Structures are given as structure tokens and as C-alpha cells.
Amino acid sequence: MAPYESDDTTSDDTADTGRRKAARYVVPVAVVGVAAATIGLVPALADSGDPDLPKISAQQLINKIAKSDVQQLSGTVRVSTDLGLPNLGGLESGLMSGAGRGGDGSSADPASKLTELLSGSHTLRVAADGPDRQKVSLIERAAEYSLIHDGKDVWGYDSKSNEVYHGTADQDGKERREKTPATPKDFADEALKSVDDTTSVTVDGTVQVAGRDAYKLLIKPRQSGTTVGAISIAVDAKTGLPLKFTLTPASGGAAVVDAGFTQVSFAKPAASTFDFSPPRGAKVTEEDDHAAKAPGKSSPKSEEDFAKSLQGFDVLGKGWNSVAVLHSGAEAGLPSAAAGGGDLGGFLGSLGDHVTGKFGKGMVFSTRLVNALITDDGKVYVGAVDKNALVKAADAAR
Structure with missing residues (x-):
């Protein structure tokens, strides 16, 4: 039952779980976008x-x-x-x-x-x-x-x-x-x-x-x-x-x-x-x-098509703590200055925070709303959650 905190809420107001998860991710994307x-x-x-x-x-x-x-x-x-x-x-x-x-x-x-x-x-x-x-x-x-x-x-x-x-x-x-x-x-x-x-x-x-x-x-x-x-x-x-x-x-x-x-x-x-x-x-x-x-x-072609496409991604967590898991296509993750990434690696490093966990190593890029963790193996964890929540999600998916 959706908690509208009123007496006339009914179960009919609860959206389909799969669509809700996709929509949950669409909300921050739409707002960011x-x-x-x-x-x-x-x-x-x-x-x-x-x-x-x-x-x-x-x-x-x-x-x-x-x-x-x-x-x-x-x-x-x-x-x-x-x-x-x-x-x-x-x-x-x-x-x-x-x-x-x-x-x-x-x-x-x-x-x-x-x-x-x-x-x-x-x-x-x-x-x-x-x-x-x-x-x-x-x-x-x-x-x-x-x-x-x-x-x-x-x-x-x-x-x-x-x-x-x-x-x-x-x-x-x-x-x-x-x-x-x-x-x-x-x-x-x-x-x-x-x-x-x-x-x-x-x-x-x-x-x-x-x-x-x-x-x-x-x-x-x-x-x-x-x-x-x-x-x-x-x-x-x-x-x-x-x-x-x-x-x-x-x-x-x-x-x-x-x-x-x-x-x-x-x-x-x-x-x-x-x-x-x-x-x-x-x-x-x-x-x-x-x-x-x-x-x-x-x-x-539409917001609905976009939401449906997101259902192909893995979604960890529930509700506002949902985290979408994608793959960047970069097997070695982001370039780093230490690994020979040169100026680009240094520039990216100045924009993000280095983090470690059971998942390995990665970098968190933050805005005031949507944050993303890119791991050294190329996975990307994105959500309207803080840095600690991203690290926990990556550890759970290990």
C-alpha cells in the first residue's frame, strides 16, 4: 500500500514493480537531464x-x-x-x-x-x-x-x-x-x-x-x-x-x-x-x-520506451535507494595517472573520489542529486544515493 498518509488510499495505487524500478531510475535521470x-x-x-x-x-x-x-x-x-x-x-x-x-x-x-x-x-x-x-x-x-x-x-x-x-x-x-x-x-x-x-x-x-x-x-x-x-x-x-x-x-x-x-x-x-x-x-x-x-x-521514442529499456539493467536495492548497474564497456575502468592515463587520468581523478571495498577499487563522481561509481573493472553503479550507498551496492553485487 502506498503510504499517502490518508484514509482513502487503496492498493490500486501501487504501480507494477518492474515499471516502478525503471521509473525510479528515470526520475533522477529526467531531473538531471x-x-x-x-x-x-x-x-x-x-x-x-x-x-x-x-x-x-x-x-x-x-x-x-x-x-x-x-x-x-x-x-x-x-x-x-x-x-x-x-x-x-x-x-x-x-x-x-x-x-x-x-x-x-x-x-x-x-x-x-x-x-x-x-x-x-x-x-x-x-x-x-x-x-x-x-x-x-x-x-x-x-x-x-x-x-x-x-x-x-x-x-x-x-x-x-x-x-x-x-x-x-x-x-x-x-x-x-x-x-x-x-x-x-x-x-x-x-x-x-x-x-x-x-x-x-x-x-x-x-x-x-x-x-x-x-x-x-x-x-x-x-x-x-x-x-x-x-x-x-x-x-x-x-x-x-x-x-x-x-x-x-x-x-x-x-x-x-x-x-x-x-x-x-x-x-x-x-x-x-x-x-x-x-x-x-x-x-x-x-x-x-x-x-x-x-x-x-x-x-x-518516448519516456515509456526509455523506462522499458532500463528494465534490462540490473537494479539493486529498493525505492529511493535503488542503484542501476551498467557496464561502461571499458574493461580496465577509467584511466588513471598512476596507470599511465596521463593528463586525462589526472583530470578525471580531480573530479572524483577514490574508493575501495570488497568490489575492488573505483571512483565516485558526485552531483547534488545523482552519483555514479565507476569500478576498475568497468562496471558503473548509478543512483540518487550517497557515496556510501554506492559502495555498499557494489560490494553486494560482488
């Missing part, structure tokens, strides 16, 4: 009072989120992420964008552009009119990137480079590419997949977000050893739409992820919001052409 420094409770998202709302149980609030059917909205979302990644002098962002572009790809490709949400603070303008029309615009200092879904067409446009990326949606109206969480609802959907008997879920009062009265849903691990401290979701009292998502680490301090509306309207957006034609002189890259240039680099 977004979907890494202003951080903290952004002033623009500051609460403006605690509204007096009718009492509601945690299970009732979760049901309210599940039944939410907001088809039309527009607004502004502020997303801040702070994974505590080391400063690599611009190398980090270059690697992230290059990973999605495949060398000669388009700067308008959503797979590369939306990875910018991995770090720092960003302002997004969002709009939706039913399942066939959505738009997300990433506002930059002197430019704007827009991702538009209009019927069967999916357009990405980077005003800075004047490049256009054109793809198509599948029969369900979803873009045939991986999805990066960008709105509070995206983050909330992933977090709620991870709720099980290792989780405490309660209603933590009320709040106002973007001028809307909302309930606060508080999700906290019952286990020690996880890097997740708590997840707070502000849920619109009328529509059930998540308006704000905040993930704080167990180590304390500023939030790792803070995403929330600063302005929102549930009126029907103007039809012209979703109109798009490539500007004159723009370079247009077609999805099929891009895929042909980068064979063997296809991405999961």
Missing part, C-alpha cells in the same frame, strides 16, 4: 500568501492531479537547476549540445537545444490548445528558441542562427524524439511515478503561485542514504494542474530543481500562436535527413 545558478526559491516565484482552502487528503490531491484535464493554457515558466557540477570552462555545455547534434546537426534540433535546461536559470513561454497544438519558447538574452507542435508537424526554430528543424508527430500527436521535462507538470508526472512504500506523501498546507490558489503536496523518502531530501509540488486548487515543482537535496541548501509558473492563463491561446513558416533564408533540416546522417544514434 533537465530533464544541473541562481537556484533556490526564485524571487519571481515567491509565495504571496497562504490561501484558506478546504481540507484535502494526499490521496485526494494525487487523484486531482491525475484527473486534471487542462487542454488550453498559456504562461511563463521559470526553470532553475543546480546539480553542483564542476566548472569545465564551457566544455560541459559544448558536450551536451554536441551530443544531440551529431557533429553537423542543426542548432534548432530540440534534442540539443533543450539540454540547455541542464544548468542555470531559464525563462520559458508555454502555450497549449489541445493535444495537437503546443509551443515552448526558450527566451535568451538576444535570441529565442521555439519548439512548435501543430498537427502532424513539429518545428524547432533558433533565431540566433536562423536555423529550422522540421520533424513529424506520431499517431498519438507526440513528437518522435525524447522529451525533456520543461514544465511543473512534466516534473510532477515523473516524481509521482516513483511513489511506493518507501515514500511519505502528505499535504503540506496551501500557497499561491502565479496568482493561483494551490495545495502543496510534499513527497519525502522514508529511507536514509538517498540524496533526495524532499519534493514539493504546488497543485492548482481548481484545475489540479501542477504549478510549481521544487526538489531539494538531502544535503540541504538551495534547490536542485525549481520550476514554476510566474504567470498562467487558462484561456484559449490565439490560433496564430502555433503558426510557423521557415523565415526567408533560414537553413531547414528535415528529421529524416538528420537521422540518415547519424545512423545508429536514434533516441528513445
Whole structure:
């Protein structure tokens, strides 16, 4: 029974064990992948009072989120992420964008552009009119990137480079590419997949977000050893739409992820919001052409496909202490300066902590949320757990 700490919880709310384990791993990946420094409770998202709302149980609030059917909205979302990644002098962002572009790809490709949400603070303008029309615009200092879904067409446009990326949606109206969480609802959907008997879920009062009265849903691990401290979701009292998502680490301090509306309207957006034609002189890259240039680099077609693929990995532990075990393909593990790895070995050594155990030797690379242990025999242990938990997992798998 999922511990929603309310009287109306039923066993029907418990997810399938295999999918839950995969989803548990997807949660930190989605959060890290977004979907890494202003951080903290952004002033623009500051609460403006605690509204007096009718009492509601945690299970009732979760049901309210599940039944939410907001088809039309527009607004502004502020997303801040702070994974505590080391400063690599611009190398980090270059690697992230290059990973999605495949060398000669388009700067308008959503797979590369939306990875910018991995770090720092960003302002997004969002709009939706039913399942066939959505738009997300990433506002930059002197430019704007827009991702538009209009019927069967999916357009990405980077005003800075004047490049256009054109793809198509599948029969369900979803873009045939991986999805990066960008709105509070995206983050909330992933977090709620991870709720099980290792989780405490309660209603933590009320709040106002973007001028809307909302309930606060508080999700906290019952286990020690996880890097997740708590997840707070502000849920619109009328529509059930998540308006704000905040993930704080167990180590304390500023939030790792803070995403929330600063302005929102549930009126029907103007039809012209979703109109798009490539500007004159723009370079247009077609999805099929891009895929042909980068064979063997296809991405999961959906979050569900990604979750299913993770079930092929070994998963150690339970709940928030779950650790995924992969193989890096490097039989000798990471290069080290002592073993002749030279400058690269020294550089990697400066980023991680050397550890030993029954498993042998390895190195732990840490962020404020997801940590990874790479052993000398090439195995990789990854999870939203601390260093000691990774070492224990590696010892248990010995």
C-alpha cells in the first residue's frame, strides 16, 4: 500500500514493480537531464500568501492531479537547476549540445537545444490548445528558441542562427524524439511515478503561485542514504494542474530543481500562436535527413520506451535507494595517472573520489542529486544515493 498518509488510499495505487524500478531510475535521470545558478526559491516565484482552502487528503490531491484535464493554457515558466557540477570552462555545455547534434546537426534540433535546461536559470513561454497544438519558447538574452507542435508537424526554430528543424508527430500527436521535462507538470508526472512504500506523501498546507490558489503536496523518502531530501509540488486548487515543482537535496541548501509558473492563463491561446513558416533564408533540416546522417544514434521514442529499456539493467536495492548497474564497456575502468592515463587520468581523478571495498577499487563522481561509481573493472553503479550507498551496492553485487 502506498503510504499517502490518508484514509482513502487503496492498493490500486501501487504501480507494477518492474515499471516502478525503471521509473525510479528515470526520475533522477529526467531531473538531471533537465530533464544541473541562481537556484533556490526564485524571487519571481515567491509565495504571496497562504490561501484558506478546504481540507484535502494526499490521496485526494494525487487523484486531482491525475484527473486534471487542462487542454488550453498559456504562461511563463521559470526553470532553475543546480546539480553542483564542476566548472569545465564551457566544455560541459559544448558536450551536451554536441551530443544531440551529431557533429553537423542543426542548432534548432530540440534534442540539443533543450539540454540547455541542464544548468542555470531559464525563462520559458508555454502555450497549449489541445493535444495537437503546443509551443515552448526558450527566451535568451538576444535570441529565442521555439519548439512548435501543430498537427502532424513539429518545428524547432533558433533565431540566433536562423536555423529550422522540421520533424513529424506520431499517431498519438507526440513528437518522435525524447522529451525533456520543461514544465511543473512534466516534473510532477515523473516524481509521482516513483511513489511506493518507501515514500511519505502528505499535504503540506496551501500557497499561491502565479496568482493561483494551490495545495502543496510534499513527497519525502522514508529511507536514509538517498540524496533526495524532499519534493514539493504546488497543485492548482481548481484545475489540479501542477504549478510549481521544487526538489531539494538531502544535503540541504538551495534547490536542485525549481520550476514554476510566474504567470498562467487558462484561456484559449490565439490560433496564430502555433503558426510557423521557415523565415526567408533560414537553413531547414528535415528529421529524416538528420537521422540518415547519424545512423545508429536514434533516441528513445518516448519516456515509456526509455523506462522499458532500463528494465534490462540490473537494479539493486529498493525505492529511493535503488542503484542501476551498467557496464561502461571499458574493461580496465577509467584511466588513471598512476596507470599511465596521463593528463586525462589526472583530470578525471580531480573530479572524483577514490574508493575501495570488497568490489575492488573505483571512483565516485558526485552531483547534488545523482552519483555514479565507476569500478576498475568497468562496471558503473548509478543512483540518487550517497557515496556510501554506492559502495555498499557494489560490494553486494560482488
